[in-house]
Amino acid sequence: MRKILPPWSVLLLHFVASAALASEREKLSVRPILISEHPDDETHRIYVKGQVVTTLRFDRPVEPENTKMIGWEGRLEPLSVVRNKVILEPLHDLNADEAIPLVVRLVDGTEVPFLLRPPGRDEWARTDQQVDIFEDQESHAALRAALTQALKRNGALTEENERYRKEETSEDHALAALLASGAVAQTPFMIADHFSGKDDDAEVDATVFQGKGKAAVVFTVKNLHAENAWSVQRVRLVTKDSSHDRAIAVRATAREITSGGSGRVALVADGSAFVDDGMLTSLWLELYRHDGLRQAFVQLDPALIAR
Template identity: 70%
Template sequence: MLLLRSVLLVALAASAALASGGRDKLSVRPILLSEHPDDATHRVYVKGQVVTTLRFEQSVDPVKTKMLGWEGRLEPLAVVRNKVLLEPLHDLDDDEAIPVVVTLVDGTEVPFLLRPPGREGWSWTDQQVDVFKNRESHAAMHAVLREALKKNDALTEENQRYRKEETSEDHALAALLVSGALAQTPFKVVERFFGKDADAEIDAQVLQGKVKAAVVFKIKNLAPEQPWSMKSARLVTLDKGHERAVAVRATGREIMPGGSGVVAFVVDGGAFMEDGKLTRLSLEVYRHDGMRQAFIQLDPALIER
């Protein structure tokens, strides 16, 4: 870690801490079985040390329910009446897939493929999968309707956020900083630091503006195969941990191995106020795998009043 003159702290080596906003989304979702014999095997997204439950409408035959090639990667599966419990010992690699065949007491075989969650911000870990053999049952139709409403609410919220960002001054400033147009913004560079770990090389600038502050990360991906992406960012007051809004813009969703990209953050001066007083802020950046890539303490001296 480097201690900078303006009391800005950066930790460029990834740490195991997770932001509350950066945790994997745990999901309960329905699967409707098809009568067509050529339908694809259903994928189930699992995470290390997180129990995933497959829940069926009827009891499961524990003798005929099996996993293939699971040794050393998952706990032995457990069958409890109409439920199958799965728990990976650790996160699966991106190219890993573990077949599971669940056999119901009526002889129906249901194949699954256990896969790791994707790297994208909208990826999920399956906490529970409700499997319906009778597609027209009341329970199945209710589960599908509930899932459709949930997706509609998420899309509505996302569209509202996009519309708000389109007219947001802070997001416009972040976009200018990402494009390298510093001269077109009210900011000036007051601190610069450089850091490197096994996966990333970061050249960062801290900027001061009129009632606003900003941080710009120029990131080079040093990983041989894994693309780098920002999973989440979290801005909180240092004293009480209250969440604050931060505008974020990036040159792209992912930085490929050997490539470079820019991520810019703009903080409004009002974020530094807590209980009527100026306070320091902590900006935390979490990468694709949930590890904390960097954090910076922002002093209220950064905003000119």
């Protein structure tokens, strides 16, 4: 059994976490914005991330001399305009409360205001890599982009609803909910190991459980950040040798842990997850927090399911 977050490995974990973000950056994120003429409509947000290029693509040329950001110095590279495109590149991540105004002037005199913001925590506020902006809402390109976006969201919601339906009747999710609530005595698990560690933003205690045909891990997280909330972005369970993804049930006591607060994240893996090509294998359990960094990892051995 390998320990997570021992003091000597905190820095290594952050280096590994940064590398893990590369695959996320390679996924192209494109979304459309239809410009409304209604004066009460909210200024559109553009979600930017440090050292990731964001391109705003308009349906007509942009005037470079009248396209400006306010208070960008030290936060972004100078913007550049190439015909109908505005190119932005933050030097580093913006703070959660930062908002940088941007006004783009088109050749027809139209001025379009935006706010540059760090990515939000919900699914629709991911980092923007390309934003297609349409002033003519009735154009073929605008209508096609809006339809594509609507179909994508509908498909994602359908998948999410199906996942929730399956989780309602899942034994593993029920066990994870009991573990997260602290009702260990109501589960078939026994403690196999316990260890802890911390970095600048969080202190993590982890308890590994063994059971007949199942294994579990409970993370107790204390948020040490002075301002930002802590939450789980994603969890990965992969085979140690072949890196094949495995299913895992996840339950948490809260969606977010506020500054100074604590919460639990419980995870349950079925014994079938340990089988790879007919052989028992060890698994890596990885916990990624809200900013994409890998907060913790645990090696789970097949012996955990043999009780």
